[in-house]
Amino acid sequence: MPAASDAAAAWLARADPDRGHADRWMRSVGLVLLPLGIRWCAVKTHEHEGLAAAAEIDGPVIHDPGGRTVYFLVPVSAGRTWDCPHTEMLGLACWLGTPAPDRLEPPGTYWVRPPDGSGLLVDPQALHAAIIGRASYRVWIGHTAQCATCRAGTSCVTAAKLGRAWRDARQ
The missing domain is CATH 1.10.287 (Helix Hairpins)
Structure with missing residues (x-):
């Protein structure tokens, strides 16, 4: 992985209670199941609305073409107040299949906009x-x-x- 992808992979791995587990799965399979509600939450939308919204905002966005869904990584604090029709807030007790940062196209789940490793998340108001x-x-x-x-x-x-x-x- 390039240096930017390494930084993003390390940032993602910090969400896993076992960072080595996350690293192994990202490198071998290109996908890791990560817990939500600790380092970030995810807003789930239908792919059409999600892809259109992704074009207008900054921050990490995942597309799952098989599930026809888009996930926006948002701050945990957004989970307490989120109220938006046609979306679902995923937080504690939820897990998200998260692609490796260098997975930028199908097949399978991929990043529309990968994390940059800085910790930048999607602005919930935007x-x-x-x-x-x-x-x-x-x-x-x-x-x-x-x-x-x-x-x-x-x-x-x-x-x-x-x-x-x-x-x-x-x-």
């Missing part, structure tokens, strides 16, 4: 805004596709309100 913004956009687009007024190209009060809500969620 993640929340990205997910809520996407949900607001989906509602707005869904309305315009179904509304006869919108399809006719006429001004629709509901579409205007939904569009404002989406723009407000993005700010």
Whole structure:
């Protein structure tokens, strides 16, 4: 592994009660099961929403194409207050299949954005805004596709309100 990957691997291994265990699994299999809720938690989303949100935020993000899910590594403190539709906070008593830092593409679970070894995690507020913004956009687009007024190209009060809500969620 390159030096950056070594630093990230060491950072990840610190989450395992047995650092040697984590190191062996990352090097031999490319994946290790790590406990959550001690060094970080993970926000689980559906892959479409997750990949779109990942494009807007910084910090470590995992994609599991087989499970069609995306995981964002967030501070443990976020687990106490997280409230975001279409997501699940994974903390204590949860484990996450975590790829080696140099696993950056399929097959299998891989990093959309690997850790850099510094301890940087995803900012929960930025993640929340990205997910809520996407949900607001989906509602707005869904309305315009179904509304006869919108399809006719006429001004629709509901579409205007939904569009404002989406723009407000993005700010």
